[in-house]
Amino acid sequence: MTDDMEVSEMSFEQSIDALEALVKRLEDGGIDLDESLRIYEQAVALRDHCRSILEDGERRIRKIMESADGTVREEEFDVD
Numbered sequence: 001m002t003d004d005m006e007v008s009e010m011s012f013e014q015s016i017d018a019l020e021a022l023v024k025r026l027e028d029g030g031i032d033l034d035e036s037l038r039i040y041e042q043a044v045a046l047r048d049h050c051r052s053i054l055e056d057g058e059r060r061i062r063k064i065m066e067s068a069d070g071t072v073r074e075e076e077f078d079v080d
Contacts (some may be wrong), residue, residue, distance in 0.1 A: 010055045014079045019046040 010018065022043045026036060 007042075007049045010046075010049065012050060015046045015050050015053070019043055019050070022046070 007015065022039050025031065026039055026043075031039070031059075
């Protein structure tokens, strides 16, 4: 994650890339506890941001799928 960009301003793809970079830093090791906790906090913020983007996308899809009579066709979304 870049220091000059807020998480809320990041696209889904930017957030995923930043999250992957943070996970790699944690997996590589060699960092102290304070830095590990800071990275973990950033990772949680990025995860939450990605989840929010996906939930918004799901809401938009549901709205698009509304039929002419106002009913919503329920579809299951796999988020695995």
